[in-house]
Amino acid sequence: NAGVTQTPKFQVLKTGQSMTLQCAQDMNHNSMYWYRQDPGMGLRLIYYSASEGTTDKGEVPNGYNVSRLNKREFSLRLESAAPSQTSVYFCASSEALRGTYGYTFGSGTRLTVV
Amino acid sequence: AQSVTQLGSHVSVSEGALVLLRCNYSSSVPPYLFWYVQYPNQGLQLLLKYTTGATLVKGINGFEAEFKKSETSFHLTKPSAHMSDAAEYFCAVQDNFNKFYFGSGTKLNVKP
Numbered sequence: 243n244a245g246v247t248q249t250p251k252f253q254v255l256k257t258g259q260s261m262t263l264q265c266a267q268d269m270n271h272n273s274m275y276w277y278r279q280d281p282g283m284g285l286r287l288i289y290y291s292a293s294e295g296t297t298d299k300g301e302v303p304n305g306y307n308v309s310r311l312n313k314r315e316f317s318l319r320l321e322s323a324a325p326s327q328t329s330v331y332f333c334a335s336s337e338a339l340r341g342t343y344g345y346t347f348g349s350g351t352r353l354t355v356v
Numbered sequence: 357a358q359s360v361t362q363l364g365s366h367v368s369v370s371e372g373a374l375v376l377l378r379c380n381y382s383s384s385v386p387p388y389l390f391w392y393v394q395y396p397n398q399g400l401q402l403l404l405k406y407t408t409g410a411t412l413v414k415g416i417n418g419f420e421a422e423f424k425k426s427e428t429s430f431h432l433t434k435p436s437a438h439m440s441d442a443a444e445y446f447c448a449v450q451d452n453f454n455k456f457y458f459g460s461g462t463k464l465n466v467k468p
């Protein structure tokens with residue numbers, strides 16, 4: 243099925259460990275995004291990529307890095323995980339940055355940092 | 357920056373009753389407006405959107421929303437709730453600087 247695929251679905255990290263969350267879309271969308279979802283806070287934008295080769299910070303970028311590997315793939319890296327990064331992470335894509343068609347979301351990665 | 361306010365983090369209705377989920381945004385310039393639904397352990401799915409044109413927008417699963425510029429509101433309604441509507445609903449705004457802002461969500465519980 244066409245859509246946004248995120249891996250892994252679940253992950254437990256120890257404080258200070260690093261990991262990369264992977265995201266791929268097969269809809270030929272230009273723009274991709276990483277959000278984190280925390281209870282009572284909705285979704286907050288971490289980083290986004292308007293098009294292949296560009297990335298920009300969102301609302302809560304500290305502690306994260308991203309790579310737009312190609313048009314399909316947009317990865318999120320935690321260099322040194324902290325308990326405050328325990329969250330559900332969603333990748334999304336849209337046809338254009340001005341996403342008048344809305345976003346297509348992946349099913350999320352549940353990350354726990356202990 | 358925009359802010360999106362969803363009144364009521366939890367709303368409970370009986371099956372067959374009217375669903376009303378409230379959303380207000382802060383901008384004086386009409387943005388693009390969206391409602392998303394999230395079922396447990398899933399990502400967000402687009403319910404409906406307002407970009408331009410008719411202010412009453414119809415979405416999937418019988419939901420609709422009305423954009424009221426004077427009230428800076430975009431409330432979501434459904435005439436008759438179904439058990440399958442139980443989920444969390446998010447209002448979102450896209451401003452003229454191409455940034456998306458999400459509300460904190462409203463969990464809808466449907467009682468039999």
